[in-house]
Amino acid sequence: xxxxxxxxxxxxxxxxxxxxxxxxxxxxxxxxxxxxxxxxxxxxxxxxxxxxxxxxxxxxxxxxxxxxxxxxxxxxxxxxxxxxxxxxxxxxxxxxxxxxxxxxxxxxxxxxxxxxxxxxxxxxxxxxxxxxxxxxxxxxxxxxxxxxxxxxxxxxxxxxxxxxxxxxxxxxxxxxxxxxxxxxxxxxxxxxxxxxxxxxxxxxxxxxxxxxxxxxxxxxxxxxxxxxxxxxxxxxxxxxxxxxxxxxxxxxxxxxxxxxxxxxxxxxxxxxxxxxxxxxxxxxxxxxxxxxxxxxxxxxxxxxxxxxxxxxxxxxxxxxxxxxxxxxxxxxxxxxxxxxxxxxxxxxx
Numbered sequence: 001x002x003x004x005x006x007x008x009x010x011x012x013x014x015x016x017x018x019x020x021x022x023x024x025x026x027x028x029x030x031x032x033x034x035x036x037x038x039x040x041x042x043x044x045x046x047x048x049x050x051x052x053x054x055x056x057x058x059x060x061x062x063x064x065x066x067x068x069x070x071x072x073x074x075x076x077x078x079x080x081x082x083x084x085x086x087x088x089x090x091x092x093x094x095x096x097x098x099x100x101x102x103x104x105x106x107x108x109x110x111x112x113x114x115x116x117x118x119x120x121x122x123x124x125x126x127x128x129x130x131x132x133x134x135x136x137x138x139x140x141x142x143x144x145x146x147x148x149x150x151x152x153x154x155x156x157x158x159x160x161x162x163x164x165x166x167x168x169x170x171x172x173x174x175x176x177x178x179x180x181x182x183x184x185x186x187x188x189x190x191x192x193x194x195x196x197x198x199x200x201x202x203x204x205x206x207x208x209x210x211x212x213x214x215x216x217x218x219x220x221x222x223x224x225x226x227x228x229x230x231x232x233x234x235x236x237x238x239x240x241x242x243x244x245x246x247x248x249x250x251x252x253x254x255x256x257x258x259x260x261x262x263x264x265x266x267x268x269x270x271x272x273x274x275x276x277x278x279x280x281x282x283x284x285x286x287x288x289x290x291x292x293x294x295x296x297x298x299x300x301x302x303x304x305x306x307x308x309x310x311x312x313x314x315x316x317x318x319x320x321x322x323x324x325x326x327x328x329x330x331x332x333x334x335x336x337x338x339x340x341x342x343x344x345x346x347x348x349x
Contacts, residue, residue, distance in 0.1 A: 001033045001088035002271075002321055002329050003097050004040055006058060006121075008105070009078040014066045023074075025060050027321065028086050038062050039322040042081065044101050044123075046277055046315040048224040049204025053314065056081070056101050056123040063119045068110030071119055076128040077105050079121065083317060084273050091251050091270075098273030100317050104128040125227070150174075152197040162187035162211060162223065166203070166234050178231045183223055184238040187214050200225060211236060219263060221311065221336050226278050235278045237311045237338060245282040245309045246275060254326050257283070257306045263336050264313060265306055271319060271329045275312060281335060282309045310335035 004027050008015060011023035027037035039061040045053035058081060084097025103125040111118045152173050156165040163183030170179040197203040204225040212222040215236075226233045248269065257267035267283075275281065283306050313334045320328040 001027075001086050001092060002319075003028045003033075003082075003084050003086040003094075004042075004319070004321060005080075005082040006040070006060070007080045007082075008074060009080075011077055012070060012073050014064070014070060015074070033086065033088055037321070039320075041320045042083075042100075042317065043319075044081065044317040046101070046317075048226045048277055048313075049200045050208040050222075050224055051314070052201055053316075055106060055125070056103075058121045058123060060119045060121075061116065063110070063117050065112075065117070067119055068112055068117060071108040071110035074105045074108040074121065078128065079103060079105050079123055081123070082273070083319065084271050093252075093272075096270075096272035096274050100273055101125065148200075149198050150200070152200070152203050154193075154195040154197070154203070156189060156193040156195070158190060158192050159188060161185055162189075162207065162214075163234055166207060166223070166225070169203070170232050170234070174232065179234065180231055181234040182238070183211070183234055183236045184215055184220075187211050187223070187236075189214075200227070207234075219337060221313070224278060224313075228276065233278055237280075237336075245280040247282050248284060250284040253284075254330055260334065264334050265310065265337075266332060266334050267306075268327075269331050269333065270326070271317060271331050275315060275331060275333060277312050277315055279312055280309050280338060281312060281333065283307055309338045311338055 004025075006016075006025040008023040015023035016025050017029070025038050025040065027034055040059065041061075042056065042058040044056040044058075047053040058079075080102040081100045082098060083100045084094070085092040086094050086097060101123060103123045105121050106124040107120075107122040109120040111120065150173050152169055154165055154169045156162060161183065163181045166183075167179045167181045170177075195206065197206065208222040208224060210223075212220065215222075221237060223234060223236045226235070248267070252269045252272070254268045254270065257265050260266045269275070285307060313336055315334075316332040318328075318330050318332065323329075
């Protein structure tokens with residue numbers, strides 16, 4: 001069954017379900033799905049520093065008049081949103097459920113139109129203003145506070161790798177966080193270079209452009225910087241930090257993957273929290289097995305059009321809890337081939 005849990009830390013009394021501690025809106029309690037759970041909608045984008053995708057939106061339907069009147073009290077409260085599937089349907093996989101995003105409530109609106117009452121929450125990643133304990137960046141589900149001003153100084157010495165220079169800069173600017181670097185050893189300059197940045201977005205965009213200007217190999221996507229929890233990841237797909245590729249099962253896919261630009265494909269899965277930006281996914285290889293009685297035997301394409309491994313570039317979680325169609329509870333993944341042979345053909349081919 002579909003699963004969500006929205007936890008708001010420090011919210012005043014009156015929000016969420018009674019008896020669950022912090023203000024919590026959820027569809028699953030005590031190992032069981034709640035038939036009368038709130039309807040929720042959300043749009044949660046996840047992307048690297050070089051291409052930040054903005055904040056997340058969560059809407060809760062069926063709230064009380066008191067919750068509408070107190071909506072402004074949720075501003076700057078810490079929030080976590082969990083989602084995925086729980087047991088109850090044959091193909092549901094509870095292991096794929098987990099944290100989608102964490103941050104703070106940037107804006108909160110209570111709306112009352114006719115008989116509909118909703119609570120809209122705009123979520124920004126990071127700690128609330130004035131509450132940062134880690135140098136200004138703190139986020140989960142793959143997003144970071146990329147636009148918060150911070151003093152970043154990059155001192156890139158001759159003969160040293162760009163990854164090492166970025167790691168030193170991040171450890172200096174964010175002493176309360178861990179920097180994890182996996183970048184090409186070929187990113188070396190023959191002269192010293194010093195650069196200054198005010199935000200992680202500026203550093204991420206510069207690092208991506210600079211790395212692609214040095215390594216001109218076809219299919220190389222450049223360095224990306226991603227904040228996840230208390231860790232800042234620096235990666236370009238050339239190292240082993242991403243670990244083993246996450247196998248995408250045929251039953252997880254909703255429709256066929258497709259090209260959206262060269263060399264990026266897009267695939268849509270049942271909502272899951274185990275896919276991460278910067279990690280590698282592997283498309284299913286086996287064809288669909290049909291029988292004469294199976295409806296799928298009427299389909300012209302009986303296997304996934306893309307094969308091999310792909311590095312995840314961006315993620316978007318889209319949800320409408322009570323909308324019954326499959327497209328209303330999904331994770332949309334944009335990914336690039338890790339090798340030229342992975343995609344199985346050029347766009348349009």
